[in-house]
Amino acid sequence: MLRGVLGKTFRLVGYTVQYGCIAHCAFEYVGGVVMCSGPSMEPTIQNSDIVFAENLTRHFYGIQRGDIVIAKSPSDPKSNICKRVIGLEGDKILSNSPSDFFKSHSYVPTGHVWLEGDNLQNSTDSRYYGPVPYGLIRGRIFFKIWPLSDFGFLRDSPNGHRFSDD
Amino acid sequence: MAHSQGWVKRYLKAFCKGFFVAVPVAVTFLDRVACVARVEGASMQPSLNPGGSQSSDVVLLNHWKVRNFEVQRGDIVSLVSPKNPEQKIIKRVIALEGDIVKTIGHKNRYVKVPRGHIWVEGDHHGHSFDSNSFGPQNCIQLPRGCLEREKTCNSLPSSSLLHLELQL
Numbered sequence: 001m002l003r004g005v006l007g008k009t010f011r012l013v014g015y016t017v018q019y020g021c022i023a024h025c026a027f028e029y030v031g032g033v034v035m036c037s038g039p040s041m042e043p044t045i046q047n048s049d050i051v052f053a054e055n056l057t058r059h060f061y062g063i064q065r066g067d068i069v070i071a072k073s074p075s076d077p078k079s080n081i082c083k084r085v086i087g088l089e090g091d092k093i094l095s096n097s098p099s100d101f102f103k104s105h106s107y108v109p110t111g112h113v114w115l116e117g118d119n120l121q122n123s124t125d126s127r128y129y130g131p132v133p134y135g136l137i138r139g140r141i142f143f144k145i146w147p148l149s150d151f152g153f154l155r156d157s158p159n160g161h162r163f164s165d166d
Numbered sequence: 167m168a169h170s171q172g173w174v175k176r177y178l179k180a181f182c183k184g185f186f187v188a189v190p191v192a193v194t195f196l197d198r199v200a201c202v203a204r205v206e207g208a209s210m211q212p213s214l215n216p217g218g219s220q221s222s223d224v225v226l227l228n229h230w231k232v233r234n235f236e237v238q239r240g241d242i243v244s245l246v247s248p249k250n251p252e253q254k255i256i257k258r259v260i261a262l263e264g265d266i267v268k269t270i271g272h273k274n275r276y277v278k279v280p281r282g283h284i285w286v287e288g289d290h291h292g293h294s295f296d297s298n299s300f301g302p303q304n305c306i307q308l309p310r311g312c313l314e315r316e317k318t319c320n321s322l323p324s325s326s327l328l329h330l331e332l333q334l
Contacts, residue, residue, distance in 0.1 A: 021190035028197065061251065075282040077235040111249045133303075135246030 031055050031139060034070060036082050040117030040124065044068070044155055045082065050146035051154075053139040063088075063113065063134075066157060068141040071115065074129050080138065083115035083125050084157055089134075093126075113137070118158055199230050203244065205256055209288030209295065213242070214256065225256075237262070237284065245286070248300045257286035257296050271298045 026032065031054035036045050045051065045068070053070055057063055065085055073079045087093050089110045108114050112131035117123025126132060144150055205214045205223045214223045227244055237243060237259050247253040261267045263281050270291060279285050283302035288294025297303060 018187050018191065021194035022186070024194045024198065025190045029193075073282070075280070077282055109249075111247065111251055133246070133248045134251035135248070 027055075029055055029059065033145065034082075034139075034141070038082075039122050040119050041068070041082055041084070042119040042122075043158065044084075044118045045141075045144070046147075046150075049144060049150070051141045052143040052145055053141045055139040057140045058137050061134075063137060063140060065091075068154060069113075069115070070138045070141060071132055072136045072138060074132055074136065081115070081125075082141065083117050083123070085113050086116045086126070087114035087131075089113070111135075116159070120159060197229065198233070200226055200228050203227055203254075208293050209290050210242070210256055210258070211290040211293075213258075213289050243286065245303060247295075248303060249295075255295065257288050257294070259284050260287050260297070261285040261302075267297075269298055272301070277302065 031052065033050060034053045035048065035050050037047055039047060057067075058069075063069060063085060065088060067085045068082065069085055070080050070082050073081045087108045089108050089112055091108045091114065092105050093108060093114050094105050108131050112133050114126045114131050116125045116127065141154065143153055203225055205225055208215060214225070215221075232243070239259055239262060241259045242256060243259055244254050244256045247255045261279050262284055263279050265285070266276055266278050267285050269275060269277055277285070279302045285297045285302050287296040287298065
């Protein structure tokens with residue numbers, strides 16, 4: 001009787017460990033479903049949207065300008081941020097107030113990217129905390145699952161004029 | 167003929183079952199619990215690689231200890247290089263967030279470590295690409311691992327580097 005119960009428990013633990021490891025490998029190396037919160041990526045991604053993120057591009061260092069990425073927050077390693085890549089290493093980033101007489105610019109250092117939310121008025125991003133190291137990027141968002149009215153691939157940036165690769 | 171085909175099928179089935187159990191478990195273990203790495207370079211002498219290019223130390227990276235991103239001053243950690251995301255570097259944690267560091271060779275004499283960042287340095291000053299070159303580093307990208315905690319605390323680097331905690 002006891003041996004039967006013990007056997008069943010071990011089998012259960014074994015299956016849990018096995019499926020847990022498969023889940024870890026899938027989320028870490030392939031991709032997963034993510035729920036986004038916050039207004040900083042409107043109108044592309046609204047609050048409480050569910051999107052699909054893939055991690056293969058990050059592992060092969062294929063992140064491009066215009067990709068929406070999930071990254072670890074530079075000020076809090078336990079939380080994630082979801083922003084769009086505006087500049088890669090070496091790109092020139094213009095200052096964010098077009099009313100400045102002297103337009104100042106800075107260059108993105110090697111190994112870093114410049115992130116900005118689509119909702120420029122309401123987004124804490126690289127304009128606030130500076131360029132983000134590439135190693136903090138966790139995955140790339142490319143497909144929206146929920147709400148169903150917005151199902152499909154994600155739109156391009158509404159702030160297209162922000163990209164400057166000269 | 168049918169007998170040998172049945173044998174091959176059974177073998178393949180057992181192989182696939184074993185494969186899909188062993189590979190995820192091994193990968194998860196190496197990512198989350200611990201893995202082994204070889205140390206190259208002289209930036210952590212004399213703690214690591216004291217023999218120079220003759221022999222490379224092999225160390226155990228303990229991922230489990232940093233699963234909540236908690237490191238202590240004096241720990242040796244491995245982190246993704248901020249200059250090149252494909253490379254990992256091994257340095258010692260000198261200061262945590264909120265500490266003020268007196269730097270060697272950095273553009274600011276005193277630096278306050280921002281929230282979510284830590285300050286790392288190699289033990290071999292002058293031969294080390296560390297926070298004196300690239301500033302405080304983000305805690306997350308940092309602790310990929312944490313090695314041999316016991317041997318770190320008694321051998322903090324030279325007296326030219328001190329960290330102050332100001333209660334404002």
